Amino acid sequence: MFPEADQQLSPADRSDADDVEQQACPKCGAQPGSPCRSRGGAVASAYHTRRFTMVPRLKKTLRVPTPADRGPGRLWRPGTPPLVPIDPALPSADIRIGYARCSTLGQELNSQLDALSNHGIPRDKIFSEKISTRVRVRSKFEAALAASREIKAHAPHCRVIFTVYEMMRLGRDAAELTALADHLTAHGLILEMLAGPLPGIYDPTGPGRLLFAFFAAMAETERENIRESTLEGLDTAARKGKHGGRPPVITDDMLHTVLRRRASGESVEQIQPDLIIPTGKRKGQNPSAASIYRALAEHAKREAYPEAVDQAHADFAALTGGEVPEPRTEAKALTTR
Template sequence: MVDLPGSPDSATDLTDADEVERQPCPRCGVEPGSPCRSRSGAVAGTYHTGRFTKVARLAKRLRVQTPANRGPGQPWRPGTPPPEALPADGPSADIRIGYARCSTFTQELQSQFDALAAHGIPRDKIFSEKISTRVRVRPQFEAALTAARQIKAHAPHCRVIITVYEMKRLGRDAAELTALADHLTAHGLVLEMLAGPLPGIYDPSGPGRILFAFFAAMAETERENIREATLEGLDAAARKGKHGGRPPVITDDMLHTVLRRRAVGETVEQIRPDLIIPTGKRKGLNPSIASIYRALADHDKTQAYPEALAQARADLAALQAGR
């Protein structure tokens, strides 16, 4: 290729063109190695959008110009297809697969998506799921490993990298993390972390392995400390009479009112309009008929248990006396 005189961006344009032309065009149907063509059969002045957006670094460009040496406006002729494989010793020989995970449905994955995308991993190569690390089988992580092994089998000269935002996205159990790192190494895969105590490519030999095991153990300890602090907080709150969960719809005062008025012959339907929910999302509204009946059923069970227990004890005493 010959640079155009007077065009300071010609080298960049030619590089863009090379990358774009490695893709087939979904609009005009040209094969890799050729510029796009217009409806009249000439070489198009710009590459069609659906084609250059397949190149990650050009995906947000509004247009990509066809270089002058491709002959824009001239009769279109097929070019030479590019080689299928890139050199194994170049930076483009790295193939990355991203994995994002959070523990609960209330947490968001977008920050991990943004970090992985900024690292050059397209969204269709990022596997994600909302699942706890306590779950040993994580379907999307297994899918990411399967995809990585398949890529490695078809392109053994490439370095296939599993990229996560931080170590805790993979797990917080030291033994599990170490075994996972060994599994990746055994299959010729590489682990990469973008943040945390060990950012960068994981080195499975020498000091790298020791550091990984150390920080994996630290992550497990951190998780246990958080768990213990949470349990201690819940226990302290319970001793003060504070319990988690939603407040009851039918309070003790409301239940007492229902029992007293039912004893004089009123129905639940007649009592309901006079009951007001004091707290929660439905504060100020009347409880449902079903909520009142559930409260009554729970009350009956509570009252029946002491009576049944007393009857059982009486039966046991009579049986022992008869002996």
């Protein structure tokens, strides 16, 4: 029916999905070898139109479904295309691509970058970013994988090694780490870790695979323990009346000064240049007029409903202490005004 399409058919052992995954998706950013992803990060049930129409024989196709082995509807996992055959007669060489990551802007990447550089990886082949592993799509990480796959495709006789400082730089979810290891192996890439429980080249067969899965599960458990300990510490501090966050910009002394001078007829704009922030990152600077107005509004609210504020503090203390607060007539009356 379509002679041009018939001439461009792939071999019998290749499916439509295999041909589609040779292209990067311009809509969701999926790299070659991976299925399309939905906005929520799950594997899409069908490839995006802009992607499968890049294949000449599929331009008139209305829909190309995602094969069942890619896990449609589940959390995204990289595809597993066949390995590129390696000619043993060709000389081999090692090409390393480095990846460094930390979770927050306050952390530093210098130690990881120095370790990767000292391992012989040029700076232009090291991809780094500050992003949490909770973010499923990490741009620099995707770029590092794409660069590794491209090098392997153009130089199949070389060993392309994807190097990270430690396992937790890749992720802390056991399923995600295992999927990544499978993805690298499927593309003929080698995973290498410089530190942590499994330093050196990762062996995807036999005991190496079992050890990797074990330590991936341990990393996920460690992350959950850290999270629980942090929440317990915050809860304990809250019970003692200590709450995190920045110190208030408008202190009680500053608020007293504002109230006294406003009673004398001065405006907030006239008072603001004379106020100095005593602590915090803005120490020594003047507070903004908006901060002064917010402090005045909160003060007015406390003055208008003192009993309700006291009752709220008492109820909170009783609840955190495991007791059930007794209802008070005054508080009920205030809430019905």
